[in-house]
Amino acid sequence: xxxxxxxxxxxxHAAAVGMTxxxxxxxxxxxxxxxxxxxxxxxxxxxxxxxVLTALLDNTCGxxxxxxxxxxxxxxxxTLDLRIDYMDxxxxxxxxxxxxxxxxxxxxxxFVRATAYQDTAENPIATCVASFMMNTPxxxxx
Amino acid sequence: xxxxxxxxAAGRGQDMQAVVEMIPYARFLGIQVDQKGNEITTIMPFKQxxxxxxxxxxxxGGVIGAFLEMTAVIQLLFDTSCERLPKTIDVSIDYLxxxxxxxxxxxxxxxxxxxxxxxxxxxxxxEERSKPIGLSHGHFLLTPI
Numbered sequence: 145x146x147x148x149x150x151x152x153x154x155x156x157h158a159a160a161v162g163m164t165x166x167x168x169x170x171x172x173x174x175x176x177x178x179x180x181x182x183x184x185x186x187x188x189x190x191x192x193x194x195x196v197l198t199a200l201l202d203n204t205c206g207x208x209x210x211x212x213x214x215x216x217x218x219x220x221x222x223t224l225d226l227r228i229d230y231m232d233x234x235x236x237x238x239x240x241x242x243x244x245x246x247x248x249x250x251x252x253x254x255f256v257r258a259t260a261y262q263d264t265a266e267n268p269i270a271t272c273v274a275s276f277m278m279n280t281p282x283x284x285x286x
Numbered sequence: 287x288x289x290x291x292x293x294x295a296a297g298r299g300q301d302m303q304a305v306v307e308m309i310p311y312a313r314f315l316g317i318q319v320d321q322k323g324n325e326i327t328t329i330m331p332f333k334q335x336x337x338x339x340x341x342x343x344x345x346x347g348g349v350i351g352a353f354l355e356m357t358a359v360i361q362l363l364f365d366t367s368c369e370r371l372p373k374t375i376d377v378s379i380d381y382l383x384x385x386x387x388x389x390x391x392x393x394x395x396x397x398x399x400x401x402x403x404x405x406x407x408x409x410x411x412x413e414e415r416s417k418p419i420g421l422s423h424g425h426f427l428l429t430p431i
Contacts, residue, residue, distance in 0.1 A: 157346035160314075160335040184310040186371050188287050193311035194355055194374045199348020203338075206347075220339070223347040227378040282341050285386070 151207075158203055161196060165207070166241065173207040174243045175200060179236070190236035197234070197260050197270050200242045202226055205256040205274040208244035220282030221254070228272040238262050240269070252278055291369045299367070302326060302360050315349065317356055326364050328357045328392040337387070345385030345419075350410065354379060354422035357392035358406040362426055365396050370429045372404065377424035385419050388412045404428055 152158045152165055152175070161183060166174040177183070177192075177200050185193025202223055210219050234240055243265050244258035253275055260270040289308040293299050302319040306312040315336065320327040330336070330353050338346025355377055362372050394408040404426045411418045 154340065155346070156334050156337040156340065157349055158338075182310050182314040186287060187289070187308055187310065193309070193352065194377075195311060195315070195348065195352025198351035198355065198377075198379075199346060202347040202351065220341070222384060223379075223381045225378070225380055226347065226351060227376065228351075228374075229376045230374050233373070282339070285342060 152203070155203070157199060161199055163200060163203060168207060168212040170211055171208060171246045172244065173204050173212075174241060175204040175207065176239055176241050178239045184236075189233075192234050192236075192240065194228075194230065197230075197240065197242075198226070198228060200240060201228060201244070201258050201260055201270070201272045202274065204242040204244040205246075205258050205272070206276065208246040208256050208258070209249065209254040209276055209278075219278070220280045221276045221278050222280045224253070224275045224277050226272060226274045228270055230270045232269045234269050235262055241265075249278075254278060287369070287371050290363070290371075294367070294369060300364055302364055305363060306356075306360065311352075312356060315352060315356070317353065319360060324364075326361055326393070328353070328360055330390045330392070332387045332389055339384070342384060343387050345387075345390070347381060350381065350385055350390075350420045351377070351379050351422070353390060353392055353410055354408040354420055355424065357408045357410065358394045358422065358424055358426070361394035361408075362396055362404055362406055362428075366399065366404070366428065368428050372426035372428050375403070375425040375427050377422055380421045381419075382421065383417065383419040386412055390419070391415075399428075402428060
């Protein structure tokens with residue numbers, strides 16, 4: 145069985161930003177993006193761009209919806225809505241983490257909240273809520 | 287941002303292509319700016335590193351969010367005289383269609399520009415402007431000069 149970490153390596157953008165899974169259980173997922181020069185949003189301060197957080201939060205929320213150890217590509221879903229509040233600037237030269245909890249799954253929609261942080265989840269740099277449409281088409285388009 | 291101050295001092299403060307070239311993450315995504323008079327369109331050519339679903343294939347949701355946010359910030363820098371990058375306070379993203387392996391275009395409107403906070407709406411599309419793939423509404427903190 146493939147681990148979620150392997151699964152992330154199959155997502156080109158997740159691999160390109162260096163995203164890895166730290167922990168994944170039935171309803172929660174923690175993932176990490178290591179600090180990297182190509183992800184910097186402000187060259188004066190070296191702080192990572194907000195878009196990196198968006199990608200990490202979106203992907204971590206998506207993984208929290210799926211149970212760990214699922215077959216990659218077996219459950220297709222699409223982000224419907226993502227809202228992010230930025231509480232604090234990320235500190236440069238440090239990795240960022242996101243912890244997502246899927247608190248409700250219905251037949252069609254899954255609801256997730258997540259926190260991005262550098263030290264602990266109690267000291268967030270961003271929080272987010274997201275909803276996902278379940279069982280979307282997953283075949284190559286004509 | 288130093289480069290912004292230098293460009294403003296040299297009278298090229300509205301050269302947004304020069305600004306995005308100085309942002310490593312914008313270079314990583316491959317974002318370009320098409321500037322016609324006072325109209326700004328952002329362009330993100332397709333590349334494999336932007337993909338989030340290899341089966342369809344479709345652009346990563348984070349890439350769509352990042353491009354919407356970048357489009358908003360570029361419009362805000364163009365419309366205002368701020369010399370530092372605006373800080374995102376919050377952003378709300380609607381995903382309308384999956385992003386295909388094609389170039390994506392973006393436009394933004396500063397709906398309100400206060401002394402400290404600006405409200406910006408962004409829209410991105412691919413083949414047809416009338417079929418946006420993503421919309422966003424964000425609040426940005428404008429740090430005083």
